[in-house]
């Protein structure tokens with residue numbers, strides 16, 4: 001695994017990097033297969049879902065089911081937050097990254113801690129680094145808040161974050177209820193599966209402009225380890241891409257919408273009916289880009305696994321139960337591997353095939369018998 005002590009080192013701040021530096025050449029640039037990162041397909045196909053209708057409208061639930069089984073994500077509108085409030089969240093976040101370096105460094109991530117201002121943890125020597133600086137901290141459970149890494153500048157940063165958190169607690173409930181209903185499960189099934197002490201983590205992603213934008217990634221391809229992730233996109237600069245059917249699609253900006261994607265833990269709970277989409281972020285040559293991601297995860301002490309009602313003969317259990325999934329997530333991520341592999345039951349494909357082959361054989365036997373009788 002790591003050549004350097006994991007978690008101890010982090011990269012230079014991208015905001016400070018000089019293009020001529022050796023670090024830039026070696027660690028940020030993808031020489032092979034990394035040309036034309038920005039040549040993705042346009043996607044108008046990502047469903048837009050009206051959250052105010054989700055729990056009462058069967059057609060909105062059908063749309064949700066389709067969105068999460070095909071794309072793994074959707075654009076949420078009518079989520080109860082005014083556009084002016086979303087702008088406020090964007091504004092205070094940007095103001096933080098625009099502070100002089102020494103003011104940001106007050107909140108620097110400490111070695112061996114995930115929370116704070118920093119960027120990629122370096123686990124091994126040739127690790128590819130993301131062209132982004134981040135601020136990352138837990139907002140729930142309340143008694144685990146580390147206020148020392150919550151910026152006090154700009155003045156309204158903390159109050160805005162607290163209000164945003166309250167709003168997203170409600171939004172998460174609506175979406176998890178909708179997910180359960182769209183799978184014909186009891187409405188509170190997913191919420192119960194997440195336990196009482198569920199976690200919310202906020203990550204501010206700041207992508208400075210990058211002259212080699214076609215060869216550099218803001219965030220390397222990954223799927224989130226969350227149950228769901230709520231992403232507030234930059235209002236002007238696109239960058240997010242989703243992998244679908246082996247092709248990259250650009251996620252369009254809808255300024256008043258929140259992009260919701262399911263993470264690995266809903267993929268596991270839904271026994272693979274819903275997919276945690278692989279996504280990445282590209283950067284822009286001249287403009288900076290800022291996004292705010294809220295990750296919802298179950299109580300780390302609660303074991304989660306495929307919901308029993310979603311396991312049957314034609315869909316056998318495809319995942320082993322997992323606990324505290326966030327813990328293994330980052331080490332896999334930095335190695336470019338999918339942590340969900342740790343939970344997948346490897347015989348799944350063979351078993352599926354055997355099970356459908358068994359069905360076909362049974363059908364053939366019944367047909368032969370009825371022919372003989374005739």
Ligand SMILES: O=C(O)CCC(=O)C(=O)O
Pocket residue numbers: 203205219224231239240279280281291293
């Ligand atoms: O900034 C983006 O568009 C994507 C960010 C992301 O995927 C993440 O923070 O997990």
Ligand SMILES: [Fe+2]
Pocket residue numbers: 222223224279
């Ligand atoms: Fe992500």
